[in-house]
């Protein structure tokens with residue numbers, strides 16, 4: 001069903017980038033709405049245990065920070081639509097109008113901000129898919145409580161892996177952090193906290209070759225990269241935090257993306273397609289943080305507003 005009226009701006013995604021865009025769009029006086037398939041706003045922030053680097057709000061849980069974002073947007077009167085965007089088409093006429101098809105309705109808009117964020121990467125080893133949900137998890141804050149007093153492993157060396165290991169150390173008897181190199185990628189302050197925890201052991205230069213278990217995870221086959229030696233580590237849970245992939249599949253025909261699928265756009269968030277802007281983790285950039293995603297949201301609205309004004313739309 002086609003909804004009546006043409007929006008100035010539709011924002012797809014309600015993570016930090018989408019929420020940042022929402023409040024700037026309201027303040028710019030645009031007829032705008034945020035579309036997200038999840039009724040709960042927040043994106044990846046929702047699965048973050050503690051956020052300690054968002055300016056002015058230290059130590060909040062990811063869930064609380066996401067609630068604050070939503071409360072702020074609601075207070076300013078931002079509009080939200082719960083729907084799953086399936087595709088976006090550019091109209092054939094002279095004036096730029098995009099048609100956004102969702103699982104519920106069809107919307108028309110003059111500009112779009114893509115802010116769909118990213119999802120976790122897979123490790124790609126035998127046993128991972130088979131035991132997913134049966135001891136293999138990608139969200140420590142969601143599933144950590146199942147492993148009270150157990151031994152678990154976290155795979156990865158970035159911010160997420162180290163945050164997950166710190167969180168799990170408060171619940172589990174033993175946490176192994178398995179990293180393929182001899183240096184972590186995570187922020188220094190997180191590394192310091194991690195290495196001070198008595199029940200955390202970092203297995204350096206170590207790669208997971210297989211996740212073992214019949215119905216539930218029983219252990220991991222590990223290869224020591226230096227010696228080439230293999231051994232089995234008994235754990236009941238494996239938390240995989242080996243990076244992210246951008247959720248840009250449905251936009252790849254619309255805007256230019258790089259070889260990894262990130263949308264090519266600079267700080268102005270202007271993409272290869274007129275009237276389409278990209279904000280947050282889906283954009284090709286050096287630093288993917290909550291604060292940089294929020295900033296992208298503001299920049300994207302600034303660019304969309306300038307575009308609408310220049311095109312007299």
Ligand code: NDP
Nearest residue numbers: 156157158159160161180181185241242243244288289290
């Ligand atoms: P990252 O890309 O930062 O780290 C991924 C880690 O996984 C790296 O240590 C990498 O190893 C390792 N890895 C990748 N592939 C494999 C593999 N096949 N086998 C074994 N290890 C592998 O991803 P994160 O998910 O940690 O973080 C994603 C983004 O979100 C980052 O930009 C991060 O900074 C950001 N973030 C921001 C937060 C905030 O703003 N508060 C909080 C949490 C995350 P190697 O180091 O060898 O490449």
